[in-house]
Each structure stands twice: as structure tokens, then as C-alpha cells.
Amino acid sequence: MVSIESHVKEIERVTAGTSSGRDTAVVQSWRRCVNDYRLDPANARDAYIVPQARLREHQEQAEALIRISRAGLASLFDQVAADDYVLLLSDARGVAVDYLGHPRLDRELRDAGLYLGAEWSESRAGTCAVGACLVSGEAVTIHQDDHFDPTHTPLTCTAAPIFDTQGELAAVLDMSQLRSPAPKSSQRLALHLAKATARRIEMANLVARTGDEWVLRLSRTPDFLDTAPDAALSLDGAGRISGVTGSGLAALERRLGWPIGAPRALIGRPISSLFDIGIDDLPAFMRGQPPGDRLLHANGRPLLFASAMSPADGDRLASSARPARPRSWLDSTATQRQSDARVQAVQQHAAKLAKRRIPILIQGETGTGKEVLARAIHADCNEGGRFVAVNCAAIPEHLIESELFGHVPHAFTGAARKGRTGLIESAQGGTLFLDEIGDMPLSLQTRLLRVLAESEVVPVGGVEPRPVELRLISATHQALETRLAEGRFREDLYYRLNAATLHLPALRERSDLDALLGELLVDIGNRYNAHYQIEPKARRLLHTYRWPGNVRELRNALEVASALCDNGMIRREHLPEAIRQPAGGDPRALLHQLEQCQGNVSALARELGVNRSTVHRWLRRARS
CATH class of the missing domain: 3.30.450.40 (GAF domain)
Incomplete structure (x- = not known):
């Protein structure tokens, strides 16, 4: 050493x-x-x-x-x-x-x-x-x-x-x-x-996130085509590429001299631009055909072996998490009949706003579903294009400018040799979702304002503006008015972002917890081929907990409880410790639980699974 x-x-x-x-x-x-x-x-x-x-x-x-x-x-x-x-x-x-x-x-x-x-x-x-x-x-x-x-x-x-x-x-x-x-x-x-292993994870992620779409798996040889392919693409109903496994495709490009460019540049391109096939040709590449016969050609020359998975294929990694299809969040009348009145109002307003390219600001606590709503609006607008999500709080400040606006070749030390398309430009024709917009540095707020005003973007190190047309949705859990008053957010940008504002209520303020519990349990059950129920004591604890992490925390709690329970019955002991504590540690909720037990301390002790002296100690603390 x-x-x-x-x-x-x-x-x-x-x-x-x-x-x-x-x-x-x-x-x-x-x-x-x-x-x-x-x-x-x-x-x-x-x-x-x-x-x-x-x-x-x-x-x-x-x-x-x-x-x-x-x-x-x-x-x-x-x-x-x-x-x-x-x-x-x-x-x-x-x-x-x-x-x-x-x-x-x-x-x-x-x-x-x-x-x-x-x-x-x-x-x-x-x-x-x-x-x-x-x-x-x-x-x-x-x-x-x-x-x-x-x-x-x-x-x-x-x-x-x-x-x-x-x-x-x-x-x-x-x-x-x-x-x-x-x-x-x-x-x-x-x-x-x-x-x-990274390629395996990308493959599992692509398949898990693919809804009613084809998946085309690619391999240099037929030997492991159906079990360990090199890369994969997902295709929408029109035969356009909707998803990729980035590292696998990049590796194929290097090995084959296949000029595909950056994998993300493939999104939206028809499959016929890469290979001599269209969407109607994919059944010929499904399992059941000899692997050696499933050969893809490009410009008349053999290139890769392929295995196609249809939208109805049972091999779709049922145990992997698949996000709910966004559009149903806006237009499912069955869901709306059971949901909270404020959530229904948000759904109805969002469905109307989706028809027009109006900047939308979504406000709500962490975990309330701001990105789910944004994706639903994007899906409902039916304009095509990509949904590009950017967490303004997640990108280091010294990188956020080049990430958002891209850069020209050799713009700075460490810059990509061929330059890089920024996230804003990659949302061309689609939706740009800026999450935690309140954390964007002031210097970048000025540049973003120009993008919105001029509909053009200038990459870092560049001089020529590039036109960009997109739908902008932003989100924050903060009060932007406060940051405005503190001088940490530009007033002109604030009024450009919130032409329309949608407020997502916190879970503790909603009246549809039981309907939501049912929905989430059905989703978890479908993924694990099981049926789950919640015993009354556990359900009461879920009702009295304050849910600081909102719907995200609720889903995680049910995922854990469903994994721990026997015979599909979720009991008190299967819930996370924070929820099993007296009313989640909230004094007001503990007093509410006592009220539900008609003031009977013994009944409350039985409900919480502790002795009476412990309940008396908690009550003294709650009332102090």
C-alpha cells in the first residue's frame, strides 16, 4: 500500500x-x-x-x-x-x-x-x-x-x-x-x-412496469434467449418503443457496432426504424418457435435473436411491483363513488385540465400521490410524448443545470464527449414533471422562466436555442407563498407555474380509508396470488394512526403486514411498530381511542394489548 x-x-x-x-x-x-x-x-x-x-x-x-x-x-x-x-x-x-x-x-x-x-x-x-x-x-x-x-x-x-x-x-x-x-x-x-446483475434488474424493472404492451427481448445468440437475454424493448400498440433496458442496449451497441445512439433517444421511435419488422410481426418471435429461427434483420442483414412477450403473457413477473395504470385514476367512476369528496374533486378538475396545455401546480404532503396524479394527467391528455419526472431536491446543485438543460460536447470537465440532451428537451411533445420545485436554486429558476416564456432551451456551453413544446406539471410539499416572501422563489416563475393548482389532501384528512385499504389489499393480493383481510383491532389502529407518510406509508405498512400474516388475516401484531404504539404516539388519537371504548380503560388496554397501568401512564402523558 x-x-x-x-x-x-x-x-x-x-x-x-x-x-x-x-x-x-x-x-x-x-x-x-x-x-x-x-x-x-x-x-x-x-x-x-x-x-x-x-x-x-x-x-x-x-x-x-x-x-x-x-x-x-x-x-x-x-x-x-x-x-x-x-x-x-x-x-x-x-x-x-x-x-x-x-x-x-x-x-x-x-x-x-x-x-x-x-x-x-x-x-x-x-x-x-x-x-x-x-x-x-x-x-x-x-x-x-x-x-x-x-x-x-x-x-x-x-x-x-x-x-x-x-x-x-x-x-x-x-x-x-x-x-x-x-x-x-x-x-x-x-x-x-x-x-x-444490473442487466437483470433493468430487465425485471422493464417487465414489471409494462402494462398492455409487447416486450421484445434481444440476444446475440439463441442459447439463452428466453432465460438471460442481453437487452429488451417495450412497444406500445402502435409499434413505438416505450421503454428500454439502457445498459444492455449500450453493451449491444458497443459489441455489434450497432449505431443506436443513447438508449433514451430510442423512446418514441417505431420498431421498424431499428429492424425489418412491425408490430404485427411480433407473434412469430414468441416462445414455441425454435430460438434459432427467431432472428431479427436490419436492412436485410441478420443482426440479433429476439423473443417476444405479448401483453397477455403469463410470464410478466407477477411478483414484481407494477404501478397502477395512471389513466384509471382519473376516469374510474367505480373508484370515484367510494373516494373522499376532495379526492373526487381533484380527479374531476384534473380530467378537465388534461385536455389543455395549462401549467399545473400540485400541492400536497409527502406520499399523497403527486406523481401518480401527474402521470394520470399525462396519460389522459392523449398527446403522446414522454413523461419526464425530475426531482429538483434529488439532483446535486452542481449538476442540476446540466441535467435539466443538457450540455454541448466538452462544455466542462467530465462532460460527455458527444454532449447530452437535457431532461427538459427530452420531454419534447410530452410532459415535464418538476417535483419539489420549491427546492430549485434561484439561478436556475431564471433559466426555467425563459424556457417557459420563449419555449426554447439553450444547453450548457451552447449558444443556439432549441425549440421545445411540452406540458409542465410541478409539485411541492412546501408553501411556495412562504418561500416567495422569503425571497427564495421568483414571483414571476410562481405565477407561470400555478395557472391551475390542485391540492391533494393528507391521508388523515380523507374519509375513504376503508375503500383505500380494500384497493391496496386487492392490488397486493393480485401480485402474490393471495387474498388478504384485516381483523377489526388492526383496522381500528390503522384508522387512528396519523399517517405522516400518507398513502406511500400505508402501502408499505400493508406490504409488510401481508408478508408477515398467516392465512391472509392481518392482525395487530403484523403491523409496523409505529402503528402498534398507542395511536401511533399521538395523544389526541389515544384520547379518541378511549372515547371509542366509552371511557373504559380496561377495554382500551385489551384493544392495545397492554395492561391497565400502562394505559393510565400513557393517558397521564397525553393529558399533561
Whole structure:
């Protein structure tokens, strides 16, 4: 292991322009650390683990991907646990939202930052596998003194990107060891396994999120076409590409010299622009046909083997989470008859607003379903185009400008060689959803205002504006009026965003909890081929809990309870601890429960499963 002094001197030489035997990815990252992030390699810093409350926020935002990734991570861990590898699933901000490691190494892993909640963004941790992968979008191994910060030089870390169905980088899978053999080549197998698992997760995510659409799986050989394809596309009823597995397609492009460009650029293109087929030809590529006969041609030449899954195919990963089809949220009269009056009003207003391209601001607490509503409006407008969601609070401030507006080639250190299309421009003809708009920096609010006023965008480093026409929906859990008064939000932008405002009520304010419970249990039951019921005591606890996380927290509670219960009956002991506590720890709700028991303390004790003295103690605290 090299000394800290020699490590620092090498970084200084390389960032000054001296040639190096290090991998290009390492050199580029070192230069970003010094030139862009102003990090000092001599200033060793301990690994950073975000506070528990922030970790919960990160996990809530990534909950669907975490759930879909679990099987792939568990399978990989079974293969590598004997070699003391730890697995991290990090979100797009570099925070580890899921983790698998050996319990006997728990203390060491936490100290090293190879732990749940650790932040491995490049701007905080310096050169590391997760951070470099997030910036480049490429799989990478950062081995021992490849790391920028001397604190991390004992580690070897290998990371692979996981792209969402729209071709955007959503997460990173990291395989790390506290100690390993000296040669970097010892991690070649780790790199292969990480990339293969990332492709599996992307495949599961694409299939789980595909509704009434075809899925076309692609492979270079027919041997594992139906079991382990290289990549996949989903297709809408008109034969247009609606989803992709980004890393798999990028790998095929490199291996075959297949000029597809960025995978996200395929969204909306007809399948006939890639291959010599149309939507009506897909049944010939379904299972039942010999794999060797399912050969796709492009411009008359054989290119790839393909396996098609029809919309009704029973292989659709029934156990994976699939979001409810957005349109039914607006136009299901059966649901509206049972729902809260305020929710019905929001649905009716949203359905009318969807017919026109009016900027909409959605307000509501965390977990109330702001993005679900935005997606429903997009689906209901029936204009086509992509739905592009941007969490303004999730993108680091130094990256948000290039993420939103894109950049031209070589616009800054670390910029993509071919430039990058920004999220705003990628929503052309569709819907741009700006979540947590209240957290957008003031400097970017000015640029966004110009986009809205001029219907054009100028990428970072560019001079030529590019026209863009889109529907804008923004959302916030904050009171924008307060941020306006504090000078943290532009008044002119505020009035451009909220031409129409929709307020989603908190779950505790809604009158349709029972209907919602029924809906969610049916959804969970359909996915797991089961039927679930809630015993009266458990139902009363659900009614008295305050639900700070709203519908998202309710769904998570039912997911856990349904997994723990026997014979489909959810009982009090199956609910999360926060809900089992007396009225969720809320004094007003505890007094309400006592009122429901006609003031009988013994009855309330039986209801809560505790003794009378405990209830008396809680009541004294509630009344003080």
C-alpha cells in the first residue's frame, strides 16, 4: 500500500497534466475532484452516512426499484458472500438505499462507509466506484489507491449503472471488499457479475412496469434467449418503443457496432426504424418457435435473436411491483363513488385540465400521490410524448443545470464527449414533471422562466436555442407563498407555474380509508396470488394512526403486514411498530381511542394489548 504522501503527489502530477498508467476513468475522476469539486487529497475524511430521516426519504423515493432489485441482489450475494463482498444499491444521488453484507463485518463495514445510508457521490467522497459510475454512466472498478481520498485506499469497489425504462441512470449496483489481492485484475469477475446483475434488474424493472404492451427481448445468440437475454424493448400498440433496458442496449451497441445512439433517444421511435419488422410481426418471435429461427434483420442483414412477450403473457413477473395504470385514476367512476369528496374533486378538475396545455401546480404532503396524479394527467391528455419526472431536491446543485438543460460536447470537465440532451428537451411533445420545485436554486429558476416564456432551451456551453413544446406539471410539499416572501422563489416563475393548482389532501384528512385499504389489499393480493383481510383491532389502529407518510406509508405498512400474516388475516401484531404504539404516539388519537371504548380503560388496554397501568401512564402523558 502506498503512503499518503506519495498518493497525494501522484494525484497532483496527474491533475497537472502528467501522463499516467491509471485507467482513463480514474484520471478523469481525479481531475474532476480537484478542478470541479475543489477536494484536497491530503485532507482525509471519514465515510459519511446520512441521518436516518434522510435515509428514509431516499428509500421512499427509490422504493419500487429497491423491491424489484431484491431478488437480483440476493442471488449475487449468494455467489460472492464467501469472499466477504458487500453489496450496495445506491440511488442517483449516491446514497446506499439497500445493503447486503456479512453481519460479522458489520462494524468494519460501517466505519468504511460500505453500509446502508452511506453517501458515495463523487463530490463528497472523491474518486470512488459509485461516484465515477454516476458521472460517466459506465461500469467501473476503483481499486485501492485509485481512490482519491486516502481513507478509502484499502478498499476495492466495482460499480455498474442501472438505467430506468426511459434510459435515464436511476441507481448504481456496487460490489466492494474491505481488503483484496493487490492486482486490479483480481476484480474482473466482480465487474462481469455486477454488470450482469444490473442487466437483470433493468430487465425485471422493464417487465414489471409494462402494462398492455409487447416486450421484445434481444440476444446475440439463441442459447439463452428466453432465460438471460442481453437487452429488451417495450412497444406500445402502435409499434413505438416505450421503454428500454439502457445498459444492455449500450453493451449491444458497443459489441455489434450497432449505431443506436443513447438508449433514451430510442423512446418514441417505431420498431421498424431499428429492424425489418412491425408490430404485427411480433407473434412469430414468441416462445414455441425454435430460438434459432427467431432472428431479427436490419436492412436485410441478420443482426440479433429476439423473443417476444405479448401483453397477455403469463410470464410478466407477477411478483414484481407494477404501478397502477395512471389513466384509471382519473376516469374510474367505480373508484370515484367510494373516494373522499376532495379526492373526487381533484380527479374531476384534473380530467378537465388534461385536455389543455395549462401549467399545473400540485400541492400536497409527502406520499399523497403527486406523481401518480401527474402521470394520470399525462396519460389522459392523449398527446403522446414522454413523461419526464425530475426531482429538483434529488439532483446535486452542481449538476442540476446540466441535467435539466443538457450540455454541448466538452462544455466542462467530465462532460460527455458527444454532449447530452437535457431532461427538459427530452420531454419534447410530452410532459415535464418538476417535483419539489420549491427546492430549485434561484439561478436556475431564471433559466426555467425563459424556457417557459420563449419555449426554447439553450444547453450548457451552447449558444443556439432549441425549440421545445411540452406540458409542465410541478409539485411541492412546501408553501411556495412562504418561500416567495422569503425571497427564495421568483414571483414571476410562481405565477407561470400555478395557472391551475390542485391540492391533494393528507391521508388523515380523507374519509375513504376503508375503500383505500380494500384497493391496496386487492392490488397486493393480485401480485402474490393471495387474498388478504384485516381483523377489526388492526383496522381500528390503522384508522387512528396519523399517517405522516400518507398513502406511500400505508402501502408499505400493508406490504409488510401481508408478508408477515398467516392465512391472509392481518392482525395487530403484523403491523409496523409505529402503528402498534398507542395511536401511533399521538395523544389526541389515544384520547379518541378511549372515547371509542366509552371511557373504559380496561377495554382500551385489551384493544392495545397492554395492561391497565400502562394505559393510565400513557393517558397521564397525553393529558399533561
